[in-house]
Amino acid sequence: MNLGGFKNKEVVVDLTAGTINYRPINEEDAKKYIGGRGLGVKYVLDNGPEVKPLSPENILCIMTGPVTGSRSSMSGRLCVVTKSPLTGTVTDSHMGGWTAARLKWAGIDNIILAGKSDKPVYLFIEDGKAELRDASELWGKGTRETVKTMQARYGEQDLSVMTIGQAGENTVKFASFINEHDRAAGRGGTAAVAGYKKLKAVVIKAPQKGNMPQPKLETEYKEANKKAVKAILDGGLTAPNKGGLSVYGTNVLTNIINEVGALPTKNSQFTHWDQAEKHSGEYVNQHLLVKNNTCHACPVGCKIEVEVKDGKYKTRVESIEFESAWSLGSNCLLSDAEAISFLIDQCNEYGLDTIELGHCFSVTMEAYEKGLITEELIWGDADSMIDLTKKIAYREGFGGILAEGPAKATALWGAPELSMSVKGQSIPAYDPRGIQGIGLGYATSNRGACHLRGYTVASEIAGIPEPTDRLKPEGKGELLKIFQDMLAFSDSMNICKFSSFSENAEHYAEQYSAMTGVPLTADDVMKAGERIYNLERYYNNLAGFDKEEDDYLPKRFTEEPASGNSAGEVSRMDIMLDEYYQVRGWKSGKVTEEKLRELEIIDPENQLV
Secondary structure (H helix, E strand, O other), X not given: OOOOOOOOOEEXXXXXXXXXXXXXXXXXXXXXXXXXXXXXXXXXXXXXXXXXXXXXXXXXXXXXXXXXXXOOOOXXXXXXXXXXXOOOOEEEEEEOOOHHHHHHHOOOOEEEXXXXXXXXXXXXXXXXXXXXXXXXXXXXXXXXXXXXXXXXXXXXXXXXEEEOOHHHHOOOOOEOEEXXXXXXXOOOOHHHHXXXXXXXXXXXXXXXXXXXXXXXXXXXXXXXXXXXXXXXXHOOOOOOOOXXXXXXXXXXXXXXXXXXXXXXXXXXXXXXOOOHHHXXXXXXXXXXXXXXXXXXXXXXXXXXXXXXXOOOOOEEEEOOOHHHHHHHOHHHOOOOHHHHHHHHHHHHHHOEOHHHHHHHHHHHHHHHHOOOOOOOOOOOOHHHHHHHHHHHHOOOOHHHHHXXXXXXXXXXXXXXXXXXXXXXXXXXXXXXXXXXXHHHHXXXXXXXXXXXXXXXXXHHOOOOOOOOOOOOOOOHHHHHHHHHHHHHHHHHHOOOHHHHHOOOHHHHHHHHHHHHOOOOOHHHHHHHHHHHHHHHHHHHXXXXXXXXXXOOOOHXXXXXXXXXXXXXXXXXXXXXXXXXXXXXXXXOOEEOHHHXXXXXXXXXXXXXX
């Protein structure tokens, strides 16, 4: 392989046979799909969209990108790519911290796991070699005990552990990987796939010294990295110790989004809550903050470590992020930041997606309030929420129903309209009635409802790169496509999405070109992102998501008006979706053969290339 940045080594694990092989990366695939998310989706598509998520045939891909573990700012990300047991779509879930960098420093780019072990195992990686080791004594343990056991065995220095908890072992459909710094690969149930396969953890021992990826063009790389760092340092949100992300973490958004009337409250029955400030970034900073941590090569430090020093919610955890605070907070009418901290701690211990868990609570609360179920759960009842969290992680009683996800639970109760979900995945913390573009983003996201596929909030709320009217539906199709394509590229280069608040496609192109030695322009960046997004859509089409109604929002958003400073608004999907399909060149939600050939996904004979 002639590309800089890559170690050109993938670990291929057959868990059924207990064997490990190594292979180089196909250079042409790496050029077309960049790495990380894009290359992982290519592997999952090559494996076949017809496989069942919880089956030996499904593969689990742990992927880095060409700048991972390098001097590039915010290059400490990895992604886990598979077919989601929650949605049935292709999914990729990203993790920060130091795990990705250490995987690259260990001489490995990617890990591809297939099959199913007959006993619990973990994968140990050091010096470019991988080995399956017995994890029987770890099975049934939480993530913290697993991490501590590995640290005692291999030493804390230069060690990363990404592990599943009891939720993953019990194949809870929204189970998450957690690493030693409470960083999560949160969405889509990737840890349920690991649990089914009896994979407890991936343990990586690797020092940075001498192992950092080297750029193909050193002089150009220094200049490109210098420009990128300057953009981050000068950024309004990303500036270290000054910008909102650095000072308050992602929870800087709670008061902002609540003020505009776009904070989904009481299972999205309202879009403003006068108690939301009590779990905001400002409140946490004043009352609970103990430390601002950071990931590899990141000057921003958005990870807010908090501590509840005494009482029944005593804990220390990273962190009260915006999505978690909202989902477990306003979404459930719980304003107690200490209780929310404890719930997040439990999610990290069991390995659960905080967004999906909060929706489990809110749909249960609304269903009980309306007399649809007899299982009692009252709005804002933190102690009952904590008790139910454990039952979900262990699939005990009523918790076993919710372990399938809120969409399936509400369908079972005969009230699917209570689930604020798209393709089976619940919405994040932005109400689509008060921010029109993000609603279109939820509907057309390739991994189910998600703000991170195309973060139009940057433009609609923060004015980045330029402001657009948050309540105006016209033009949102084109805006969303730009965000989706650029973020598909950054996810594949595996650089933190928050870089996009300060960097642009030209910054990405210059860093990628200098690292790999493959010349790329800003237009090429957008084209590669478009190719990756269409590849995902093609997978979903082949997996059965081939109808326009698959790209739609719950009726609560399109028929019930918002409150607060968005009072009276509904999501205008009728206008936005048609425009989006036209901009994408799709027909009723399906990628056309013409588009697939244009993007070189298939050849003239309609074969994947």
